[in-house]
Amino acid sequence: MSLQERIDQTIRNVPDFPKPGIQFKDITPILEDPKLSEEVVAAFAQFWKGKVDAIAGVESRGFLFGFPLAMQLNVPFILIRKKGKLPYQTVSYKYDLEYGSAEIEMHVGAVKDGMNVLIHDDLLATGGTAGAAAELIKKEGGKVAGFSFLVELEFLKGADKLSSYSDVVQRIVSY
Numbered sequence: 001m002s003l004q005e006r007i008d009q010t011i012r013n014v015p016d017f018p019k020p021g022i023q024f025k026d027i028t029p030i031l032e033d034p035k036l037s038e039e040v041v042a043a044f045a046q047f048w049k050g051k052v053d054a055i056a057g058v059e060s061r062g063f064l065f066g067f068p069l070a071m072q073l074n075v076p077f078i079l080i081r082k083k084g085k086l087p088y089q090t091v092s093y094k095y096d097l098e099y100g101s102a103e104i105e106m107h108v109g110a111v112k113d114g115m116n117v118l119i120h121d122d123l124l125a126t127g128g129t130a131g132a133a134a135e136l137i138k139k140e141g142g143k144v145a146g147f148s149f150l151v152e153l154e155f156l157k158g159a160d161k162l163s164s165y166s167d168v169v170q171r172i173v174s175y
């Protein structure tokens, strides 16, 4: 079975979470399988090796594979968190979600001038979060190298929203 098929069989679909009408893609069963998790990180690493100076991961599920990926590629990992969680001076950006709205922040100084940054998250839905992350990277003088996601909800057309930042969008499985 391919990696895509095994991921598809492992993800749990939870209807009506967190709101009626949303089918939630629960990736936690992948984390319970260390071998599969390792293969996921390897698939990301193979795609991005030698192409990025840093990885920015989006809270919270973007930390799960983003940090091991950064260690594997031997590049810095930058945290993008929900408002009010980061202790030092921050830059912030407001955006809309598939189910609500949010504001994300990043530490000032984490992105160095001209840094080529990969934006990583577990899932691409409307693209609001990843687009907001791209705005933060640009605000801080970085370049968006591209985006990587474990899961894309293709019907929500999030990749269209990201095309103004980069055409390089890696997704391991799409629905």
Ligand SMILES: O=P(O)(O)OC[C@H]1O[C@H](OP(=O)(O)OP(=O)(O)O)[C@H](O)[C@@H]1O
Residues within 6 Å of the ligand: 058, 059, 060, 061, 062, 096, 097, 098, 099, 121, 122, 123, 124, 125, 126, 127, 128, 129, 130, 158
């Ligand atoms: O493409 P979008 O429509 O912006 O949606 C995708 C975002 O939504 C989810 O995060 P969530 O806000 O549920 O937070 P969590 O990772 O902390 O659970 C997911 O992990 C992405 O970050």
Ligand SMILES: Nc1ncnc2[nH]cnc12
Residues within 6 Å of the ligand: 022, 023, 024, 025, 026, 098, 123, 125, 153
């Ligand atoms: N349908 C969904 N499943 C899991 N995470 C999400 N983030 C936004 N939409 C989601």
